[in-house]
Amino acid sequence: MNALHKDLVRLTAAAERQAVKGGPWRPGLHLAPPTGWLNDPNGLCRFRDEYHVFYQYAPFDANGGVKFWGHCKSRDLLSWERCPVMLYSDEPYDVHGAYSGSALCGEDGLYLYYTGNVKHGGDYDYVLEGRENNTAVAYSPDGVRLGWKRLLMGPKDYPGGLTRHVRDPKVWKQDGVYYMVLGARTVEDAGAALIFESKDKFQWKHINTLCTSAAFGYMWECPDLFEMDGQWFLAVSPQGVPEKGPGFENVYASGYFPIFGDFRGDCRLGEFVPFDFGFDFYAPQTFPDGSRRLLIGWMGMPDAEYSNPTAAQGWQHCLTVPRVLERRRNRLVMNPVPELEGLREESREYDFEGEKTIDLPLLSDIAIICEGDLSLDLSGVSLRTGNGALTLTVREGGWGRGSRTAPVRELRNLRILADTSALEFFANDGEAVLSVRWYPESEGRTLALKGRGKAAVHKLRPMQIKEYSPE
Ligand code: FRU
DSSP: OOHHHHHHHHHHHHHHHHSOOOOTTSOSSSOOOSSEEEEEEEEEEEETTEEEEEEEEETTOTTOOSOEEEEEEESSSSEEEEEEEEEOSOSTTTTTOEEEEEEEEETTEEEEEEEEEEEOSSSOOSSSSSEEEEEEEEEESSSSSOOEEEEEEOGGGSOSSEEEEEEEEEEEEETTEEEEEEEEEETTSOEEEEEEEESSSSSOEEEEEEOOSSOOSSEEEEEEEEEETTEEEEEEEEESOOOOSTTOOSSBOOEEEEEEEOTTSSEEEOOOEESOOSSSOEEEEEEEETTEEEEEEEESOTTOSSOOGGGGGTEEOEEOOOEEEEEETTEEEEEEOGGGGGGEEEEEEEEEEEEEEEEEOSSEEEEEEESSOOEEEETTEEEEEETTEEEEEEOSSOTTOOEEEEOOSSOOEEEEEEOSSEEEEEETTTTEEEEEEOOOSSSOEEEEEEEEEEEEEEEEOOOEEEEOOOO
16 A cells, blocks of 8 residues: 555545535435545446445545546445445555446456556646556456556557547456456547457457448447347447437437457447437446346536536535446437336325326436326426427526427326435336436425326435445
């Protein structure tokens, strides 16, 4: 443990002790940082029967700062333990941030692959020069304590033709070989995904680069590569895509390409499909859990023109709830993990025809089945069908958020997870999802419905989060 590490541990503990606890917008269903700033989910895995969720964490400033890996773990996705920070930026190769990455579950422990961010002082553009984006690995024997970490690759180890924007390793094992995908920005300002392979987890060889024939944005952040029922997908969070319309209304996008062919050799990327049509969704990561594949995203958006008033209370952002990913033809659909139903306390059912207003619990899980057009307003957030789309409008408490659309021709059903300051809408069994943060002034919640159908409202108890204590 070096002196910088020791100081960062002490300073983080002090910041967390001083953090303002509670407040009307602290989520009950979503993981948020104890203090300061959170962005991407990292290192998601199920290791020795426990789910581990790491996240980009800047405890000293709610508006961002040097990134560490915050950590929570859970047996059931409902009761969580807040564990000590796993990765601090305390080595020459990661000193300006332990950036995003992934987990590989080994027999002997957990391997965490991440990007060590280093920014040199000077007159640099920080695109072509002035920064190092190192690939590093950390080892934890038990998933909680850091054993060691080491540098694996630096700029000189990446293929030619790239800028200094190369990051966010996702690693997995397949047929006895380890694979890694890294997000990249080429010198021609095109997003790309670099594929590496390794026999021993430590020596990596570049074997392929996946990209589109015409540039699809200038940078692909947080890549992920996985198979669902025989079809492979490359997920990325692209920056600078020229596309307009549903799924491309935020400053940056996030979605997936089906891969036709073998990602290790000859292959082609199909059409990019956005993951989420709301305001606050970015940098998701998936991981296998037995027979399922789960996804968690950052419920936030970098460089957005809207904001979050919680920054003034010392914290900002949260993660989405864990979602189950399923394949329907070449599309992926997402729904909340069924485990969340374990939070249900009381349920009420309503039939509606015309207009109906329902008082809602602060935390609720709402299932609506509708016939024909529907419009609703949940304490300042409205959703309505029409013109071949589902339109979300934040009328109150949006802090700059306006309207977004999702391509839903006919709405058959809608699931809403309503937290204190976060809403996730799942339309047509997860075919279109919209995630949004909003900040209502009062604690009372109402749902005004207009249309014809049935609604079931389940009151939810909050998830449990306790501090980690070694057994
Ligand atoms: C995406 C991202 C990643 C990077 C991390 C830094 O939000 O920019 O590319 O590793 O955040 O916090």
